[in-house]
Amino acid sequence: MPMTRRRLALGLSMRYLGYHAAGWRHPRANAAGTTSFAHYRTVAQEAEAAGFDLVFLADGMAVRARDEPEGALAQSSQIADFEPLTLLSALAAVTSRIGLVATASTTYNQPYSLARQYASLDLLSDGRAGWNVVTSWSDAEARNFGLEATPDYGARYRRAEEFVDVVTGLWDSWDEGALLHDKENARFLDAAKLHVLNHQGDEFRVRGPLSVPGSPQRRPVIVQAGASEAGMNLAARTADLVYTVPQSKDASIAFRKDLRERAASFGRDPDTIRVLPGIVPFTGATDQDARAGYDELNSLIPDELGRQYLYNQMGDLSGFPLDGPVPPPPAGAAVGSIAKNLYEMAQREGLTLRQMVHVAAAGYGARVIVGAGHSIAEEMLDWFHSDAADGFNICAPLLPVAISDFSRHIMPVLEKSDILTDRAIPALRARLGLPDIKSRYS
Numbered sequence: 001m002p003m004t005r006r007r008l009a010l011g012l013s014m015r016y017l018g019y020h021a022a023g024w025r026h027p028r029a030n031a032a033g034t035t036s037f038a039h040y041r042t043v044a045q046e047a048e049a050a051g052f053d054l055v056f057l058a059d060g061m062a063v064r065a066r067d068e069p070e071g072a073l074a075q076s077s078q079i080a081d082f083e084p085l086t087l088l089s090a091l092a093a094v095t096s097r098i099g100l101v102a103t104a105s106t107t108y109n110q111p112y113s114l115a116r117q118y119a120s121l122d123l124l125s126d127g128r129a130g131w132n133v134v135t136s137w138s139d140a141e142a143r144n145f146g147l148e149a150t151p152d153y154g155a156r157y158r159r160a161e162e163f164v165d166v167v168t169g170l171w172d173s174w175d176e177g178a179l180l181h182d183k184e185n186a187r188f189l190d191a192a193k194l195h196v197l198n199h200q201g202d203e204f205r206v207r208g209p210l211s212v213p214g215s216p217q218r219r220p221v222i223v224q225a226g227a228s229e230a231g232m233n234l235a236a237r238t239a240d241l242v243y244t245v246p247q248s249k250d251a252s253i254a255f256r257k258d259l260r261e262r263a264a265s266f267g268r269d270p271d272t273i274r275v276l277p278g279i280v281p282f283t284g285a286t287d288q289d290a291r292a293g294y295d296e297l298n299s300l301i302p303d304e305l306g307r308q309y310l311y312n313q314m315g316d317l318s319g320f321p322l323d324g325p326v327p328p329p330p331a332g333a334a335v336g337s338i339a340k341n342l343y344e345m346a347q348r349e350g351l352t353l354r355q356m357v358h359v360a361a362a363g364y365g366a367r368v369i370v371g372a373g374h375s376i377a378e379e380m381l382d383w384f385h386s387d388a389a390d391g392f393n394i395c396a397p398l399l400p401v402a403i404s405d406f407s408r409h410i411m412p413v414l415e416k417s418d419i420l421t422d423r424a425i426p427a428l429r430a431r432l433g434l435p436d437i438k439s440r441y442s
């Protein structure tokens with residue numbers, strides 16, 4: 001049985017100026033914000049004040065956008081940003097009680113380096129660090145790391161499984177109380193409380209111990225976002241939070257149930273794994289206000305850029321007319337799970353390719369909801385109470401303005417429901433009601 005009542009977790013996805021492809025052209029946008037510390041400081045501080053549990057930075061280790069169709073690259077703002085761990089380390093100093101979750105790839109990093117970086121972020125932030133584990137999907141990234149193409153699923157996920165085990169092993173290097181700082185007796189540490197991992201695996205050989213001791217959470221929160229068999233198994237075995245982009249409540253219920261069953265089969269209590277669907281809320285005081293905001297942003301999407309979003313999400317559909325039906329995604333779309341979700345939505349809602357372009361460019365694959373604050377909040381509560389979600393990753397269309405929209409129109413309804421987390425708790429794992437995970441040496 002969980003020790004505490006289930007709470008609705010709220011993340012804010014804060015990459016770039018938000019999710020909308022044309023956000024940078026909006027009159028209220030700071031087009032230079034994607035590489036401005038002041039922009040992200042405002043976003044993180046406003047998110048903290050609004051009551052979000054965490055900010056989340058997605059990432060890719062390349063300029064992934066291609067110039068397809070020609071001209072699209074020059075229209076995109078979602079290609080220029082900071083390295084996430086560096087940015088979140090700076091944000092740790094100007095916030096005090098919001099979780100800081102950075103994405104990092106298991107395909108193009110080494111476990112010792114990442115274990116160290118996240119333990120450092122956890123120390124710098126007094127226990128607010130989280131790691132979104134991804135395996136990376138683009139050839140653009142492969143080409144920055146000595147490869148021609150992305151390694152196949154099997155290879156990526158085999159490496160990811162072992163990678164996470166090495167990282168969590170390294171995080172266990174120091175028992176509590178290992179550091180003595182005893183000047184009198186010349187004992188800086190109790191060496192018996194320092195553990196050498198000695199990992200010898202197929203992918204990695206890592207001796208340890210980690211050189212960063214005493215991180216407050218010891219195990220930063222682990223987030224995962226893969227939705228394939230292999231991705232779900234990795235999440236079920238290792239993740240605390242799972243970020244998904246289901247396009248319907250039923251799909252989310254089925255995903256969550258499947259994930260919980262997998263977690264149980266790995267010997268875990270399913271209540272210790274939380275599913276956070278991404279949603280892109282366009283909101284206002286009324287449905288009409290919300291719709292006006294959505295239409296305004298969509299009217300700013302240049303054609304080439306809109307087409308490019310379909311390339312990214314669903315593969316090359318350039319041969320198909322924009323006012324015709326949405327064809328099935330070609331085999332080998334990069335993020336297969338997102339392409340499948342979008343295609344199913346198009347079929348369910350009878351969308352044309354042009355309408356699909358708007359959805360893809362407005363939400364980058366996450367579910368777009370346009371409506372008055374109370375109706376979006378009620379839908380979120382319904383998902384929570386129907387076991388479709390344990391919280392949400394809010395993919396704001398345009399930052400920072402979407403935070404004030406959310407806190408004015410949606411948050412008051414959520415607050416009244418009395419199922420949000422305790423904002424007085426700063427450490428992320430504790431705030432989310434996640435259990436402490438015992439050290440393997442205890």
Ligand SMILES: Cc1cc2nc3c(=O)[nH]c(=O)nc-3n(C[C@H](O)[C@H](O)[C@H](O)COP(=O)(O)O)c2cc1C
Nearest residue numbers: 058059103134135136137225226227228231244337
């Ligand atoms: C909701 C969601 C968010 C993701 N975010 C990232 C990201 O920020 N960076 C990244 O490299 N990959 C990201 N991915 C890609 C996954 O890590 C994975 O490589 C990809 O989804 C293919 O695996 P899958 O079929 O198991 O989903 C994301 C995937 C999903 C579904």
